[in-house]
């Protein structure tokens with residue numbers, strides 16, 4: 234299976250091509266002068282298929298939320314295309330854009346700040362119907378919102394309560410219910426469990442998995458930790474400084490990583506089995522993530538890579554099956570943006 238094909242996937246619903254977002258970097262308060270740009274997302278490409286989950290993982294600041302916001306239309310790309318069922322939605326405006334955006338909804342990271350504390354749960358979940366009244370005529374709203382509360386595992390009688398009356402996990406369920414209100418095809422979940430207690434994280438992930446089957450959803454699921462996306466994702470993309478470093482299925486990424494950055498991230502994932510913990514290799518990354526306003530030439534990862542050589546500063550490695558892996562069959566053969574890609578077992582029994 235190629236990195237693009239995905240596991241048991243249907244037809245493409247999103248085709249993202251060379252997506253980019255540059256934010257202007259300015260100086261001065263009165264006379265704002267542009268002195269450069271922040272390359273928050275620098276040419277990211279992927280396909281999302283019907284019913285599939287793509288996990289996107291990377292350290293804070295690598296551009297994950299910017300990708301998410303562009304997918305749902307909260308930020309305008311400065312380059313590239315987002316094809317939804319073949320149509321470039323970055324070119325749409327007005328009614329056509331509104332119609333498409335109904336099908337691509339977002340669940341936000343922080344259930345504490347993303348819900349308006351002065352609105353009731355019923356008004357929060359039903360808010361999308363203000364923009365799309367055709368989905369729920371006024372007389373039908375209350376029942377629809379109560380159905381949604383039930384679907385996400387909350388008591389429909391809570392409809393008049395306020396966000397502060399709920400726990401973190403319950404608030405994220407409210408955020409998910411709101412994301413479902415318009416019956417979208419695609420949900421972009423930006424670190425939906427990062428702000429929650431570990432004990433609650435699995436419940437919310439399980440809920441998202443159940444809803445995916447029930448509503449035939451496709452997910453882009455963002456996390457900063459590889460362990461969070463492992464079981465929910467059909468494919469995973471590892472992101473570093475605005476680009477994808479490596480993409481593949483669970484077996485390809487977790488069992489046969491070939492990019493040094495993925496190997497380093499995996500070596501830091503907690504392993505419950507103490508035997509495995511002592512046998513496995515830890516790769517400690519040195520140095521800070523460089524500023525996206527001044528990214529390294531060639532390979533973005535080279536300032537922290539223990540394998541970096543001259544070629545790494547000169548040539549940008551393409552996200553493709555690396556040299557030396559073209560003839561390989563099996564899961565080591567997948568897209569990895571490294572000139573010197575090699576397999577390295579970092580999690581025993583990966």
Ligand SMILES: Nc1ncnc2c1ncn2[C@@H]1O[C@H](COP(=O)(O)OP(=O)(O)O)[C@@H](O)[C@H]1O
Pocket residue numbers: 256257271272273291292293294295296297298299300525
């Ligand atoms: N509105 C903005 N203006 C300028 N820079 C921004 C803006 N939003 C994000 N950035 C920068 O873009 C980079 C990527 O940010 P973000 O997408 O939020 O990363 P992540 O979600 O992976 O933590 C960061 O360096 C961040 O500071």
Ligand code: SF4
Pocket residue numbers: 492493494532533534535536538539540541542545550570571572573574
């Ligand atoms: S291209 Fe070079 S610097 Fe980049 S990950 Fe590979 S070996 Fe490291």
Ligand SMILES: [Mg+2]
Pocket residue numbers: 297298299423424
């Ligand atoms: Mg973010």
